[in-house]
Amino acid sequence: MAQWLNYKELKAEISFIDVLEHYGVEMKIKGEQATCPCPLPSHDGDSTSPSFSANLDRNIFQCFGCGAKGNILDFLCLMGDKNPKDAKQFHQVAVMAKRKFLYKPQREAPASNKQKASGKAKVVVNPPLDFELQGLDPNHPHFDELGLKPETIKHFGLGYCKRGLMAGRIAIPLHDANGQLIGYAGKLVDESKVSDDNPLYLLPARRERKNVVYDFQPELFLYHGHAITKPVCYVIVTQGFMLIWRLWQEGKRDVVSVIGDGLSDEQASLISYLICVKHGF
Known part of the structure; x- marks a missing residue:
């Protein structure tokens, strides 16, 4: 069963600045508007003119060159060569967007007055560490x-x-x-x-x-998934650590592992992005 998502809330909570920075887009920001040359892969106009405009408050965009427009999830679909009008593809992108951009701790918004008054702590999920363990012995x-x-x-x-x-x-x-x-x-x-x-x-x-x-929520990531840097024809999915180490050692390099019980929707979506799609029979 697909994970239920509130698209309206998701579209409002994702930061367009985070999304544009993720794709390495250099933009000019004035007030609530960000402008830049259109970054969409489907753009067929002038690639140097700042024809792309994003409203950072409403999380909508429009390119006055190629005519593309929509909300932030539509933008993510188009950047991933997905069709935002395809319900299945749109949902897959939304799941990825939630995992990638809502759990990003580097850009933390100031606590609201309600948070300050209640004293509730802000929760960030799977944030990058600011340290590495030192002195580990690889020869034990x-x-x-x-x-x-x-x-x-x-x-x-x-x-x-x-x-x-x-x-x-x-x-x-x-x-x-x-x-x-x-x-x-x-x-x-x-x-x-x-x-x-x-x-x-x-x-x-x-x-x-x-x-x-x-x-830390293990169901939101794939162990060894980061090591597969380009789409492959198939991925071996294991559970735990020992089996993936042995499979990799035997030469099966396109292998990932889930930590915990079962395969979550987020992990399934991550796996789908690792596999190339071939058309025909």
């Missing part, structure tokens, strides 16, 4: 026990951690679709110590800092 004997080769260990950035919350575990870097580090998972080396309070695999914990809650 446990890697031999797992049958992992140095090439595999290096590719996935694995390393034994000696201190901190990950002490005694193999640290596993987690990256979002853009390749940004969003957290670390940890595999316990001494499996005799596994318990309800000390699981075999540890995922990033929910944390709060300066009235902002940082929440």
Whole structure:
């Protein structure tokens, strides 16, 4: 079943500036209007004239050169060579837009008066980390026990951690679709110590800092998805960590993994963007 989305709210909440910056568009902003040469792939007019205008308050756009116009989700469809009038394609783009632009923490709007009055913390999901774990040991004997080769260990950035919350575990870097580090998972080396309070695999914990809650939601990303940098004919989808490491080591490089139970709509949408579409029989 497809994920239900409130398109009206989604169109209002996404920042057009974030979207244009994501596509590397250089714009001039005056008041609520942003202007630039039309960035749409289908544009067939002058590519240097600032014919494209976006209203940053209403989240609508129009190109006075090629005539394209619509709302911010229509724009995302056209940038991805999708048809905004196709309900299925439009929904897929909307799911991607929610994941990519609503959970982006770099551009944080000031808290509203209502938020300040209630004291509620703002929640950001899967934000990039501002640090990397240092001193990880890629030569720990446990890697031999797992049958992992140095090439595999290096590719996935694995390393034994000696201190901190990950002490005694193999640290596993987690990256979002853009390749940004969003957290670390940890595999316990001494499996005799596994318990309800000390699981075999540890995922990033929910944390709060300066009235902002940082929440990790594994169903919103694909492990190793960032490593597939162009569309491929097929993708092998696994669950967990061990199987994907072994498959990659065996030469099956176009492989991703879901962390958690089942495949979410967001993950299915991410997978669809990794696969090239061939027409005909």
